[in-house]
Amino acid sequence: MRYKLPTLALLGFSAFFLAGCTISDLPVIGGFFKKAPQPVTLTYWGLWEPAPVMQALIDKYQEQNPHIAINYEDRSVMDLATYKDRIFERAQQGSGPDIVRVHNSWMPKLKSVLAPMPDKLMPVGDFNNKFYPIVSKDAIYSGNIYALPLYYDGLVLVYNKDHFDEIGQTGAPTAWEEFRRLALELTIRAGDPGNELVVRGGAAMGAANNIDHFSDILGLMWSQAGVKIPQDLNTKAAQDALTFYLNFLREDKVWSADLPEAKTAFAKGQVSMIFVPSWGLLDVIQAAPKVNIGVAPVPQALLDSPVSWGSYWMEAVLANSPAKDEAWKFLTFLAQEEQQRMLFSEASKTRTFGAPYSLVSLGSDLADNNYLSAVVRSAPYAAGGELAARSGNKNQVDALKDAVAKILSKDLTVGEALLQVQKVLSQ
Structure with a gap:
């Protein structure tokens, strides 16, 4: 009997090592031999x-x-x-x-x-x-x-509450047609009829050169219209959304190519509504900390099928x-x-x-953050893509910027310009 216990122990250890284990794997004892993690x-x-x-x-x-x-x-x-x-x-x-x-x-x-x-x-x-x-x-x-x-971050509507008070508007628009109506009401012009200048824009919309997030806005509008980018850019739905965007400048004249970049114009009180992600809002607050700012989710094409834009x-x-x-x-x-x-x-x-x-x-x-609540509230239904501004997608954004410029200068039709954008984005 006195040899039985050592024999059993020896057999146990033999089985342990034959199984490919090391002494560091042993409970209690192994703790003393466990190797320190490699740096x-x-x-x-x-x-x-x-x-x-x-x-x-x-x-x-x-x-x-x-x-x-x-x-x-x-x-x-x-x-x-x-x-x-x-x-x-x-x-x-x-x-x-x-x-x-x-x-x-x-x-x-x-x-x-x-x-x-x-x-x-x-x-x-x-x-x-x-x-x-x-x-x-x-x-x-x-x-x-x-x-x-x-x-997470995404596009939100930023508006000047004092400008809204001037026209008796108490809340942010939730639909694009309401947004357009407000933009027209908020715009202030000066000069002779037919040769008026925009003194204060109702909304930074319709251009590319002085709206840093124009490509985000168009990406949002196309996503809301169910346009897949780039494969659907040759469709009527894509053309209609781009035309709607451009008409804020061409027809409604609620924005001007002569105004500063949208965030700068907002900080100076030269425009009432802009679209930016939260980091763009930081730029505005730093430039004009006393501006009475409101932040809301982006307007929708279909209120019962909302789509926002994540970047x-x-x-x-x-x-x-x-x-x-x-x-x-x-x-x-x-x-x-x-x-x-x-x-x-x-x-x-x-x-x-x-x-x-x-x-x-x-x-x-x-939920109660005046600046960030709108970002997270709209995150559950966000879309996104290569048209995001300040994302390193220079070729894609530049192609869209060139298309907008050529449409505004009447060098290309909306359909022709979008075909050029589609070609670049498909590469």
Whole structure:
């Protein structure tokens, strides 16, 4: 009997090692022999958020994961088209960073050089429940998650409440025809009949050269009309939406090519209504903090089938990263509720407000926010695409800008101009 216990123990250990296990796998004892995690360094290319804002979250993660070093590089100074090209080039060369911030409209062409999120970190079903439908559409391909948003943004209507008071208007328009009527009422002109100048525009609509977000507005209108871009740009529905947009300048004359860019004009009181994402609103507030601003969801073509316009950035991991799993672990940490609130708080220390939350569960936190409520309220029914302004899609936006200019100068018809745009966007 005295030899039986050692013999049984020896047989147990033999079976353990023959099964391919090591001593570090043993309960209790293994804890003394478990290897420390290998050091990992992640390089993170970011945009819009300065290093001090992101560092607060990085420090928190590193406290829990001391073997991870994260080098955050703010690439905001780069031209966005150059930044976009650089990501594609570095990804193909195998010399890129581990984590990159990418625009939602890049995903169809970029996904081939990205590493999907490991299933164990977040099942697709959970992802769909956590984020807005547009995010699932932009980030998921063939059942794999290729990007993760830390915030959401989209087009909203910004209006001057004092101008509305002048005409007895108490709320924002919800339909395009109501918007058009208000734009006409709000416009102030001066000069002789037939040669009047727009002193104050009712709405920044109808042009391209002095409306930074003209392409977002047209993308919105086409999406509301059910026009698929670019394949449906040769249809009557596409032509009708563009004509409606142009007529704010050509027929209604509620805007002028001689006015400053829309955000600048709004800050100076030279226009009553503009369309911008939340970061554009920050520019207005900084330029004119005393303007009495109202913010509302965009007007609709069909009130019972609303469509808004989303333009936002996501975090992704390059396929050639040597630390893909660790990079994705860090990103899923950043996307959690606690970290999104922390990011919003840190950003709000340097500007009027942080970026709107990407998590559906945090939408209620912004329900009473005068600036951001409209963004998250319209997020559930957002569309998006390559016509987003300030997204690095220079060729696409420039093609549309050229088309608008040629229509206004009567060099091309609406149909002819849209065929040219379709050709560029189809490449």
